[in-house]
Amino acid sequence: MTWREMMLDQLEFYWNVHLWPRLEGLTDDEYWWEPVPGCWSLRRDAEGELKHEFFTVDPPVPPVTTIAWRIVHIGRDVLGTRARAFFGDRSLPEGALPTEDLAMYDARWWPEPLPATADEALAFLDKTYTMWCDGIRSLDDDALLRPLGPRGDHxxxxxxxxxxxxxxxxxxxxxxxxxxxxxxxxxxxxxxxPVVGAARRDDAAEVARLMDEGVEVPPLLLSEESGRRHWDVVRALVEHGAVDGGNPSALHYAAAAGELGTVRLLLDHGADREMTDAQFGMAPAVWAEHFGHADVAAYLRGMPVR
Structure with missing residues (x-):
């Protein structure tokens, strides 16, 4: 493996395994959410154009930012402007980008409007990430040793x-x-x-009471609480008809914890022992085996448990 391949592999592994799965399902409300007063975000100027708030020199304590601010910073300032400065962008018409040697982080390398919705932001982020990675793939190890030159500025x-x-x-x-x-x-x-709050507090009795009253249960709650090892809450959810929409499933987490009683309960209520998780492609029995729970793995495979 070359140095270029190792450097790209580091970024791609982080992006595909750690970051992108955490961005799935991002909503507009989250994108614009301001957790505290005085956040930096994207703001519309007098002409109605979105602008990225920042100061040339950061204040002693930089403000908390919105997700919108961070995504634009990653997509435009970190990846996009540098990709265009050094590698260009064939998707743009001729003359759309500056011809002079502007610094690689100059925002004029990204003249398009900033993303106003979560969906636009994720598409924007995917585009700039792809541009950067494609550009780096065009370099060989000798090129990695060369200086950046004028567009590297200082x-x-x-x-x-x-x-x-x-x-x-x-x-x-x-x-x-x-x-x-x-x-x-x-x-x-x-x-x-209310039902999620009760589950997070590990209050199984309150979860059961709320479900008896007909409170709707989010589709991921069962797998989330299994992952938190709130076994009494898991039992209350299952016995009151909660459906597991998670991947990994509640059964995966119970198997990984060696929680044979919960595994039995989930299977008795229709859990899929053959379902594979999205990240590793493993069934619950493999999770149990991996974490040293041979009895649970055997039970999941339909074998006698010693």
């Missing part, structure tokens, strides 16, 4: 390899911030949903 003497590693770090850092903001948004919304 980094002109630094190597391409240094830039690639820097971009990897930037994407990982800001991607983690987006993921954390989604976690905080979900936690806030969870507390507003």
């Amino acid at each position: 980094h002109a003497d630094q190597s391409w390899g240094a830039l690639v590693l820097h971009i990897n770090r930037e994407v990982m850092a800001h991607g983690a911030e987006v993921s954390l903001l989604r976690d905080l948004y979900r936690a806030q919304r969870d507390q507003e949903d």
